[in-house]
Amino acid sequence: MRGWRIGKIAGIIIEINYTWLIIFGLFFVSLSTEWFPEAHPELPSIYHWIAGLGATVLLFVSVLLHELAHCLVGQRSGIEVSRITLFVFGGIAQMKSEPTEPLAELKMAAAGPVTSLLLAMLFGFLWGVFGALSGWDLAAESMKYLAFANGMLAAFNLVPAFPLDGGRVLRSIIWHLTGNLRRSTQIATTLGQFFGFVLMGAGFWQLLTGALVPGIWFLALGWLLASAAQGSYQRMEMEHVLGDVPVWSLMSAPVVTLPAAMTIQQAVDQYFMRLRHGAFPVVDAQDNLVGMLSLSQVKQQDQQQWLALQVRQLMEPLDTDQMTIRPDTEAVQAMMKMAQSDRGRLLVTDAAGELVGIISKTDILNLIRIKAGLRV
Ligand SMILES: [Zn+2]
Structure with missing residues (x-):
């Protein structure tokens, strides 16, 4: 927000x-x-x-x-x-x-x-x-x-319902007593979801009695709390399952890059259709990373424009802060970064800004699925 x-x-x-x-x-x-x-x-x-x-x-x-x-x-x-x-x-x-x-x-x-x-x-x-x-x-x-x-x-x-302050206080006390952050988060976030549902129930009741504004307010607040509690719990579980797996062990490398001067038509024919990736990093004539072009961006364009438009005109220009991540970062961090910026993938670059790989949400989710399935 x-x-x-x-x-x-x-x-x-x-x-x-x-x-x-x-x-x-x-x-x-x-x-x-x-x-x-x-x-x-x-x-x-x-x-x-x-x-x-x-x-x-x-x-x-x-x-x-x-x-x-x-x-x-x-x-x-x-x-x-x-x-x-x-x-x-x-x-x-x-x-x-x-x-x-x-x-x-x-x-x-x-x-x-x-x-x-x-x-x-x-x-x-x-x-x-x-x-x-x-x-x-x-x-x-x-x-x-x-x-x-x-x-x-x-x-x-x-109120002891995570993520409210009281829920955090409760979590810290259980955490201190048991030394188990995962268990204390589970308890505090379960209470958080429960309280969220209670507030939603109260909101629903108010709507029934004709109190429109407080009704909507309580419903929305309850929903926000319940989903924030659930989100915190899922993140905790994800961190637990992923452990400290680094980005480099999950990323795809080497990466096929798209020349910025190419037309969209060429990019579709020679890259998207042939290699079937959802997105490609874009490089200029000097091989510097300048952006990323995704299939969804291409699809939004009228097909008749594909011959006239260049990749550089349609791509998302490079925003180092939002679009890239270092290979030694934990995969959990990559997941959070993608969630925050609402992206499906991040470009992996080294300290010099050189492109070394690409990591997608699917790469991480697959590992979670496998690890959770094997219970390792
Ligand atoms: Zn507070």
């Missing part, structure tokens, strides 16, 4: 996904037209809107602080976090690696809810302060709302 970059804190990119606008708008409007007018109907509505905007902004600053707490504590244990994205269900921190020992995971997971609890206490205190002053009724009401919202945020995240 990506979004608009709004800034960078401690080396972590802060982004806003477009779905976040929905939830921001929803909170802003419901606070300004329901919550504040009901609490203080005697005040003019412009005050309700100002308080609504202030409270909504502070709410999302609170969410951001919750995520930042995870990241900063994680960084101290050497866990790299590349970005925080705010989206419709709050915030999500993208870690480059998972914690390698239980205590690091425990600290990192607990940091978020602890921060939310501290914020709840801070806003609760300010609620008392503004409440004691005269003429600060809406400020007091905003602080009360923020105290509750942060308390709820902490409580929800502490």
Whole structure:
């Protein structure tokens, strides 16, 4: 999930996904037209809107602080976090690696809810302060709302359902007690899926009773949790089965390359039809790697264009970061990279950028299938 970059804190990119606008708008409007007018109907509505905007902004600053707490504590244990994205269900921190020992995971997971609890206490205190002053009724009401919202945020995240913070805390405790990461992940993610289904059930019930917006929201949140829990479990299993198999042992090599100056028609006749690969790396006249052309890209083009178009015009230009991987990287990493960028294959290049092979999702899945079948 990506979004608009709004800034960078401690080396972590802060982004806003477009779905976040929905939830921001929803909170802003419901606070300004329901919550504040009901609490203080005697005040003019412009005050309700100002308080609504202030409270909504502070709410999302609170969410951001919750995520930042995870990241900063994680960084101290050497866990790299590349970005925080705010989206419709709050915030999500993208870690480059998972914690390698239980205590690091425990600290990192607990940091978020602890921060939310501290914020709840801070806003609760300010609620008392503004409440004691005269003429600060809406400020007091905003602080009360923020105290509750942060308390709820902490409580929800502490539910022991992976990938929620509480699920991570639970996993780290079982992991610490048993020394078995695989077993603890299995327990925490099973609870995660169960809780996801509970939320979906609640959403379905709300739809039946006519509460459309909360119904859809709970259904979507439940589905997201259940599938994230399942995904984490599958990744764990995959890592277990694959072990530390390197990319080079699974890649196809040597690789047949496609000249960039060739026409699409020639490429189809001489390469795709004859060798039956789904994609070919593309090289220029100096034999430098410049991109990749896949059969699906060719198919999207009108066949009459094949004679006129060159490979270089249709190929996906080389993006070293997204499209290549080093031969000594673990195959699990290759799999994750493909999943993240939604690709079926990666080009394997050495330190000098020289093409040494190509690895596809099918290569890795075949090994998983064989290993899982043999139970080795
Ligand atoms: Zn959290």
